[in-house]
Amino acid sequence: MLSASTCTWKRRHGMFRAPLQVGLSGAHAGAWAPSKSYRIDYRKADSGYYRALHISYPNAADTEAARKKGLSAGGATMIHGQRNGFGWIGKLHRLADWTLGCIAVTDRDMAELWRAVPDGTPIELKP
Template sequence: MPARKTLMILVKMLFLLLTAAPVFAMQGHIPLPEGIRADTILVEKAARLLTLYRDGQRIKSYRISLGGKPVGPKVRQGDMRTPEGRYRISLRNEQSRFHRALRISYPNTHDLRRAQNLGVSPGSDIMIHGLGERFAWLGRHHYLADWTEGCIAVTDEEIEEIWRLVPDGAGVLILP
């Protein structure tokens, strides 16, 4: 085999390993100790990453999809943006069309004030949810496209795990 062709194959393999390794590490099923519960959810929009914490210690991370226009904070209803700020898990929807959903307490007082000053509705119903039947075909590669209306999406299997690990009232910090 010519040296150039061998080199190209090695470069491609290295690229695949480097880009896939973090995904496999996060997507792989690692059993968690029984009864462990998260007290904080950190969402890093730019990294497309949701991480669960307990007493400041990382429990597990998940790749996420965001609203269709993910840069910047949510300002108004229909802007396709995912909010930024401090929130809480305020409600559970077991019958969500996106499999299961945990409602985030958006809008907070800062969001309400900003929307009022602009004379717009801030919107509501921002959730962490699964893919549901309509987007199930995306599978574990769902994070490669931002497709929600402002919510945070994970796979159905991941929302099942998050559902078990995150109690109502847990803190949610969404960073740019």
């Protein structure tokens, strides 16, 4: 299982615990649920970022909750590395909220996730 919220990777008992910065700006911020479970449902090697793992957000309940608030639930929510060509930034990327609803990690962390996390892996997102 992957767990995301806000700081660094720790791998314990086959689990990645990842307090990370999640960019929840615009419509995503108002639609994001306090705590939800999803899955890594596919991966993109040809992303505009250093690799990307797609999170199965939004589900039907997320879409309906956002609609009731007059918001878009968003989509294309990914865990990804740095924008291609900017891997040198490393952990400095944490100094700013630069994603639009995605979870950004260093390219090194993304390489580890890419190898270790198969499609179908549960992921729990917590603020």
